[in-house]
Amino acid sequence: MTLRALRRAAEERLSAAGVDSPALDARLLIEHALGLSREDWLVRGDEPVPPDAAARVDALLERRAAREPVGRIVGERAFWTLDLSLAPATLEPRPDTETIVECVLDALPDRSAPVRILDLGTGTGCILLALLAELPNATGLGIDISAEAVATAAANAARNGLAGRADFRTGVWGAGIAERFDAVVSNPPYIPSADIATLDPEVRDHDPLRALDGGADGLDAYRAIAAELPGLLKDGGIAALEIGQGQADDIRRLLETAGLPVAEIRPDLSGIERCIRAAKPV
Numbered sequence: 044m045t046l047r048a049l050r051r052a053a054e055e056r057l058s059a060a061g062v063d064s065p066a067l068d069a070r071l072l073i074e075h076a077l078g079l080s081r082e083d084w085l086v087r088g089d090e091p092v093p094p095d096a097a098a099r100v101d102a103l104l105e106r107r108a109a110r111e112p113v114g115r116i117v118g119e120r121a122f123w124t125l126d127l128s129l130a131p132a133t134l135e136p137r138p139d140t141e142t143i144v145e146c147v148l149d150a151l152p153d154r155s156a157p158v159r160i161l162d163l164g165t166g167t168g169c170i171l172l173a174l175l176a177e178l179p180n181a182t183g184l185g186i187d188i189s190a191e192a193v194a195t196a197a198a199n200a201a202r203n204g205l206a207g208r209a210d211f212r213t214g215v216w217g218a219g220i221a222e223r224f225d226a227v228v229s230n231p232p233y234i235p236s237a238d239i240a241t242l243d244p245e246v247r248d249h250d251p252l253r254a255l256d257g258g259a260d261g262l263d264a265y266r267a268i269a270a271e272l273p274g275l276l277k278d279g280g281i282a283a284l285e286i287g288q289g290q291a292d293d294i295r296r297l298l299e300t301a302g303l304p305v306a307e308i309r310p311d312l313s314g315i316e317r318c319i320r321a322a323k324p325v
């Protein structure tokens with residue numbers, strides 16, 4: 044079988060298994076199994092695939108057909124301009140979360156300023172590290188309740204040349220942090236507990252429950268974080284939080300009750316309200 048024929052067969056297999064991006068996933072898994080680059084398809088598509096290579100591809104396709112996400116299979120995921128390693132305790136970063144990065148960058152008056160950023164529930168470190176990659180004089184602290192997530196985030200900082208500007212610690216949201224920051228970012232768990240069983244298998248069976256479960260109404264983490272934000276922000280500092288579909292009004296109320304007027308609610312690329320930005324009055 045040629046490489047191109049293998050790819051067609053892989054796509055059909057993933058499509059039959061209900062995978063929603065079979066063409067992309069087939070290509071990524073074959074590239075990973077065989078050490079190919081995207082350009083290789085142009086020049087090597089008619090080459091025969093040796094049986095041992097086909098067996099390596101088959102093993103990965105079997106996992107994907109069982110609805111394990113590509114990022115979990117290959118152990119990493121691209122986010123913003125970065126490649127990030129994953130661990131069982133980290134959420135797989137989503138493109139929607141880049142909305143927070145854009146929102147913070149657009150809200151900062153001076154991108155060369157030495158801003159201090161706090162990321163609550165940092166996971167892979169994706170939000171903090173993407174911001175540090177864009178803000179050459181910024182430094183930051185990422186907090187997560189999971190020690191495995193903290194270790195993964197620290198490794199991702201090193202992998203992307205940002206370790207000198209990023210610290211990571213275990214903690215429960217902002218508890219015990221005395222410092223005040225120019226920006227606090229967070230993508231907290233926001234799925235109502237009862238909805239978790241209805242999620243796609245890629246999410247339900249592979250993202251950690253602690254990264255998903257937002258309590259009975261999905262808002263537990265926002266209540267905790269909103270109460271802490273006034274003590275974590277400098278005067279004039281901004282908070283940018285990812286939100287779930289339909290949660291904007293409730294979270295606006297939580298932030299404004301805490302004394303943080305909402306300045307923006309920003310949609311993601313699908314038009315869903317995804318990031319809420321508030322500021323601490325000067």
Ligand SMILES: C[S@@+](CC[C@H](N)C(=O)[O-])C[C@H]1O[C@@H](n2cnc3c(N)ncnc32)[C@H](O)[C@@H]1O
Binds near residue numbers: 132169186231233
């Ligand atoms: C939705 S994930 C977001 C991860 C990452 N920031 C991202 O956007 O991909 C939420 C994260 O919050 C962490 N978390 C859950 N409860 C926490 C708590 N009480 N204190 C600190 N972190 C918590 C989870 O371990 C998880 O890494």
